[in-house]
Amino acid sequence: MAQSEMIRQETTEFAWDRSFFRMREMQFIKEENGWQIEPQLTTSHVLMIVKDGQGHFMLNSHRYRLRPNTAYICSPDDTYGIEIEARSKMFLFKFDVFQRKGSRYECLSHHGECLFPLQGEIPVFPADRLILLCDEIYDHWRSEDELERFRCQLAFQQLLYYIMKHRSPLPKESRTSLEAAKNYMERYFYENLTIEQLARISNVSPKYFVDLFKKTYGMSAMDYLTELRLNKAKRLMAQSDAKLRDIAHQVGYHDEFYFSRKFKKKVGVTPTAYMKSRRRKIAAYTSPITGQLLALKIIPYAAPLHPKWTAYYYKMYRDDISVPLSAYRKNQHWESKIETLSHEQLDVIISTDDLKTMEKERLEQIAPMFYVPWIEKNWREQLMLTAEFLGEEKEAESWLQMYERKVKFARQQLKQEVGEDTFLVVRISNQHLYAHCNRSISEVFYQDLQMNAAYPKRGTYNEPITLDQLAQIDMDRLLLLIRQEEETLAFWNQLQYSLPWQELKAVRHQQVYVLSSDPWMEYSAYAHDRMIDESLKLFSGICPK
Structure with missing residues (x-):
């Protein structure tokens, strides 16, 4: 679900009158066929402003629907990604923040500090000068005259000032006209809800409701309703021994076979396989183990998740994997992973065998371990060994x-x-x-x-x-x-x-x-x-x- 709220780091430690900003680079992105930046780690601050069109801005675990009259900002060491739809125009800036410390200025991003007071989605109102400033900066940036390129740095300071001065909550229309309908869906998701009914609750026409809901939340109202129902179904599967038919009825599906097809399409496994995997608390300690378990139709209870380092698993299974583990740069944060696992009652931890001795010793104190030979066996053999350990040989043979x-x-x-x-x-x-x-x-x-x-x-x-x-x-x-x-x-x-x-x-x-x-x-x-x-x-x- 898209995040519509603004993330702020308002802090008294940031002193605007002792700070200045240097724009590293800028891009004007004009795409007719769509475009994307894969999730990446940034060493600078990033600012994105929409001139025209639609898309998404991903910041760590948040996903924002791109809107006009809005700025999107992330800080050094954040992970960000961008998806732009066809016929869109965007401005992308990268900049450094400097602050006076004693008798000299220091770059905050070089010292692991994140004191800049704005982050995430920043609505701007009034926004009449927002795009004019961006156009002015771009014109100066492309100039062959070095004095004009110097001027673009001044214009960039003006842009940041304008955003800070005119930042505001999202317009009331985007919130109040949909809040009642969205709240109703969250409370009565099991009922047979229609667009017409939800539009009446919002006091708008059905067509306007459809457009406004998707523009505000980044997904259609019916997709959101499906998400609510399936998430509730997953919780029921994990917490009870109820029959599939009863679970389907409880979340608003009167045909259990239709529910099963819908569930498999969205989740990737059948409800029966999902219930089976939920009853075993299996931790996948490394990402390849997650891939082996999913081939066996087992969604791990704990696994490495990150929007950049394990992008697919994060996108598809972050709501299903109960305990996310650090996935940062191939196990660099192994101590934090062990700390997280130590608080869980696990049935087993499965890992590749290429771990440090100390790492293995600490894992073996938490739960029974199963090591998959990483070098000696190929991936087919690794899959079969994992399946034999879990009693899923037939599933592995069928998958192969x-x-x-x-x-x-x-x-x-x-x-x-x-x-x-x-x-x-x-x-x-x-x-x-x-x-x-x-x-x-x-x-x-x-x-x-x-x-x-x-x-x-x-x-x-x-x-x-x-x-x-x-x-x-x-x-x-x-x-x-x-x-x-x-x-x-x-x-x-x-x-x-x-x-x-x-x-x-x-x-x-x-x-x-x-x-x-x-x-x-x-x-x-x-x-x-x-x-x-x-x-x-x-x-x-x-x-x-």
Whole structure:
């Protein structure tokens, strides 16, 4: 559900009269076909303002529907992402905050401080000068005159002043006309509610109600009603031994079979499988274990969740995984994970075996442990070992049979589309290029799908590579894994406009594809299933799900 409230960090520690702001960079985003920034960690403050169009702004665990006359701000070390719909125009600024400390100014973002008093969704009223200021800054920013570019910094100070001076709660119309209907839905979700009925409660026309609800909350009223019903059903499944038919009736579905289809479509597993998994408190200590459990139709009780590091699991299962664990940069926060698990009564903790000795010792004090061999076994063997431990061998065998059928279909479809074209995956990190092939890409993309590798080496590798070497390899199709942080993205923005890059055959023929780290960097059954889907979508236009 979209968050409509404004997050503030009003603090007396921030002194405006001892502060100044330096704009690092700005973008004017004008997209006809939609556009997105994947969730990424920021080292600067970020400000986004909508000129025209719609989309979403993701800040840590919050998701905001983009609105006109509104500013969106995040601070250093936050995770943010942006999804922009077709025919939209946005301004994106990155800036640093400096504050006087004694006789000198210090950059707050360089000292791990987050004192800037605004964060999240900031409605601005009146907003008549908001876009005018953004246009003025953009004009100065693009100027070849260095004095005009200096002037853009002054205009940016004015923009921040204007936002701070005219920040306001959301307009009353957006709240009061919908509050009664939304509250009614939350209280009487089990009734047979209609748009006409909800519009009458809001005292607006049905058409206006539909448009206003989606604009305000980022989803349709009926989708919100479905979310309310399914969330209540999940709680009933976890807390009682009630029959499925009774649960369906309690949440507003008189046809249990329709409820089951709706539940599986939204949650990803059947109600029966969900109830079974809820009765066992299984902790997935690492993300690949989450992927193995989901292939067995088991939603873990505890698992790593983060909008950037485990984006898919966060998006799809954050309401179902009762205990979220830190997913920060491949287990860097393992002590906080153990602290979280120590407060739970778990049946078992499942992990890959590549942990520190101290980490294992502390985990074994909390609950029984099952370690999955990480190096010695491939992902199919890891899935079967996990299934045998949990008594789910038939589920694993059924899933693997389904996977082989999907691979066979995908291989045929892709062969028709790409023929004998050769592929190379390049990973971009900081200001470096690497010819890259991890275990997932090797075993799924090159072995299962039988795509032709352009790089002479086989197996896994992550080797530095230059533009000259890329030109010599002469691959037909280029797949990119771009690290989502500011230095890498700035390097990528420069690289793609350089002449050596544009002369690459794959670039000239417009056969360059940007991959998401999720699922391409995860080694698990569930991630590999999604890799097949992604490959079909990228190269043949088929969307299996």
